[in-house]
Amino acid sequence: MSLSFLPEKIKHKQKINLHELGFDFALVYISEGLLVSKNTGAKFLKENLLFLNTGSEILESKKDSSVFILYFSSHYFKDLHHIQQNFCLSHNPQHIFNSVTLLNKSLSLKKENRKIIEKILSLIYQQAESEDAATSTFIFHQVMSLFAFIENILKELNLTVNESREMSEELEAYIQQNIYFPDKLQIKNIADHFQISANYFGAFFKKRQQKSYKLYIDDIRIQLIEDRLASSQYTMKQIVDELGFNDESHLTNFYKKKRNTTPSAYKRSKKGSS
Template sequence: MNLSFESQKIKHKQKLELNKTAFDFALVFISEGTLVSKGNNLKFSKENLLFLNKDFETLETKKDTTAFVLYFSNSYFKDLHFIQQNFRLSHNPIDIFNSKTLLNKSLSLKKENKKLIERVISLIQQYEREDTAESIFIFHQIMSLFALVENILKDLELPINESYEMSQEIEQYIQQNIYFPDKLQIRSIADQFQISANYFGAFFKKRYSKSYKVYIDDIRIKLVEERLASNRYTMKQIVEELGFNDESHLTNFYKKKRNITPSSYKRTKNSA
């Protein structure tokens, strides 16, 4: 039989290797101890939830660790979709397992949420009927878990999906407003795209492999150097165009990034 759902309890010295099972996803609740992913040196602590797909590294349990694992195949959520609408979920659970927001991260739980999850998992663990994979009762319990997860993500202002389109829109916004520093403040840009400032910072660093500040500074440095090399701009004009407070502000900014002054850069270009 090709099972679409299964539960497991793992303890010390056991490994969790989803890619060696017949399942596509695993929801993990760490009751005690720590799970470690040696491949990318990540640690996940107790009272956290993990959402694993086939791309996730093997997890190992550390001393005195207990974790509850619910395994799913794609078909589990498709076969019972006719009752899923009763839960009014914004996303199919498959979207959550594949979410880049949750990639290589665990979801920390508040006390009240932890108790609810422990209660649901306990019910599932005690349910030992042969037709567990087809049980409507079990499916209701699992959907209640994902409804809770959606509420947690909403409270944290973390979107489940990170769109490529949003990256393009952010890049366009930056290019259009690079001459207006006030519009490039994290709070301003987060408000513009209706996301939290904390999430925007994390999203940007993961997407571009550098912080938002470094990204903006790199663009401004490039613009300053283009104008210095052209010999058509005075320092005062560069200050006014790029929104620096004064020439001293521009000099200090440039020297901090390049370890030379703007005038030294300009002389180097002129002598080349």
């Protein structure tokens, strides 16, 4: 399931724990009542908006409350490039949920903003009574309208959305773990692994690393080749096999394009300087 709702009314001491529920994100609007963090005791008052991810604090209602909660899995925002391009969003919703600025904090809303958010949430809830929420185009459009409006609120409050550090770190770890398996590092496969669009992945990676994904991978492979060439423990065939080249000619052509010299010449230069 990629999208779900919680009934408006939640009971005294009822908990909101994303980790247990199996969702990645939750958008919470407190219409009436009070939510309190089980970890820190922080209070979130009525007419506040909260953004939760799996690293968020566990929340508990301190009295019977009226709360709108939209639960999302990351699958719901899979085609992030499409979402940003077609709904004029500066940030995709996952970045908002993972924002350091918003984590474990709430937005206090002006009266006019509350009315608009309540209206959008009401439309979503009404449609969900007659249509599957996870596949409804109408609900998807309302959800994206909601995030576009939230961006406007953040701009009004001069709050910046820090892009997810977590995803960037996970990408780097995945690449390091699979650098010896070229098939796993193809853009289509790595985008599928992280459940994002290939177009968005390329743009996200370049923004984070200040270089293209291909150049980043090539630089790592060049460094690995040179480390092994500088060692007397590796033959060319072993380097070819380890790094997934087709043959020695393939490795030589790749290296020559990047360094304007051959692996053999580099190996001789390292021997001469030792």
